[in-house]
Amino acid sequence: MISKHFLRDDDLTxxxxxxxxxxxxxxxxxxxxxxPLAGPKAVAVIFDKPTLRTQVSFTTxxxxxxxxxxxxDGNLAKIGVRESISDTAHVLGRQVAAIVWxxxxxxxxxxxxxxxxxxxxxxxxxxxxxxxxxxxxxxLADHWGGVGELPGRTLTxxxxxxxxxxxxxxxxxxxxxLHVRIGAPSEFHPRADIVSAAERIAAATGGSxxxxxxxxxxxxxxxxxxxxxxxxxxxxxxQDLRSQPFVPYRLDSELLGSARDGALVLHxxxxxxxxxxxxxxxxxxxxxxxxxxxxxxxxxxxLLTHLLETSxxx
Ligand code: NVA
Numbered sequence: 477m478i479s480k481h482f483l484r485d486d487d488l489t490x491x492x493x494x495x496x497x498x499x500x501x502x503x504x505x506x507x508x509x510x511x512p513l514a515g516p517k518a519v520a521v522i523f524d525k526p527t528l529r530t531q532v533s534f535t536t537x538x539x540x541x542x543x544x545x546x547x548x549d550g551n552l553a554k555i556g557v558r559e560s561i562s563d564t565a566h567v568l569g570r571q572v573a574a575i576v577w578x579x580x581x582x583x584x585x586x587x588x589x590x591x592x593x594x595x596x597x598x599x600x601x602x603x604x605x606x607x608x609x610x611x612x613x614x615x616l617a618d619h620w621g622g623v624g625e626l627p628g629r630t631l632t633x634x635x636x637x638x639x640x641x642x643x644x645x646x647x648x649x650x651x652x653x654l655h656v657r658i659g660a661p662s663e664f665h666p667r668a669d670i671v672s673a674a675e676r677i678a679a680a681t682g683g684s685x686x687x688x689x690x691x692x693x694x695x696x697x698x699x700x701x702x703x704x705x706x707x708x709x710x711x712x713x714x715q716d717l718r719s720q721p722f723v724p725y726r727l728d729s730e731l732l733g734s735a736r737d738g739a740l741v742l743h744x745x746x747x748x749x750x751x752x753x754x755x756x757x758x759x760x761x762x763x764x765x766x767x768x769x770x771x772x773x774x775x776x777x778x779l780l781t782h783l784l785e786t787s788x789x790x
Pocket of ligand 1: 605639640641704705707708709744745746
């Protein structure tokens with residue numbers, strides 16, 4: 477199968493994900509490892525939601541690949557409102573080598589990918605954040621001694637089990653052969669279809685999927701523990717509802733103490749110290765969040781390289 481787009485984590489097979497992760501580690505060691513956008517070719521980078529890491533890492537990465545990062549302001553373009561997604565895709569696809577889009581609905585991204593004729597990359601939707609998971613997996617692999625060290629390890633995610641990060645950990649983690657555990661309040665468990673998809677992948681990769689409402693069970697013996705904000709972008713009006721149920725899932729030193737000794741701590745950022753994670757843990761010795769943020773750059777360069785090299789006439 478040829479990877480045409482990266483709309484959700486399982487758009488990469490285990491082999492393809494391994495290739496991308498190995499290249500991400502290589503890019504960390506040599507930022508000029510490959511320059512597939514030399515020309516320069518332009519890549520459109522569009523944001524309909526707030527951003528910092530994603531904008532910086534994609535624009536820097538595209539430039540380092542020899543290309544031209546073309547930032548499109550989602551508020552000006554109003555894709556799907558001022559002009560249909562399909563018409564926009566035709567226009568962009570005639571001019572740029574790839575399209576990176578952060579938007580709300582996964583279906584919008586699918587509509588773009590259906591007609592763009594160039595690779596389309598999910599830079600976060602309400603449902604998935606697959607570029608972040610590539611960065612997380614690359615970070616873990618680098619700390620553990622290589623991509624081959626991922627299969628069989630346990631990665632726990634705590635907090636909002638129904639958000640984009642939880643869904644991407646399920647699919648991307650299962651693809652990497654990890655045992656993925658989600659610890660979340662029962663009213664915030666992941667979508668059933670995504671759990672089933674992750675279980676199917678895990679059956680082939682030797683990983684597994686566990687969803688529990690008990691934070692201790694989720695963390696016990698884990699090799700890595702991740703969390704994310706309790707209030708994702710676009711959910712701000714639910715702030716009051718989204719506090720109390722998550723308190724038992726706050727990643728503090730005591731909860732982290734039930735993970736394996738030296739377990740690594742991940743957070744996609746922005747982090748809210750004292751909410752989903754304590755300052756002691758986020759800023760503590762087991763935290764690898766700054767490596768994780770840096771790996772956005774290397775992982776996305778690796779992904780773009782892979783997609784550009786394998787997606788002829790998509
Ligand atoms: N779940 C968060 C991730 C931020 C990178 C959000 O969607 O806001």
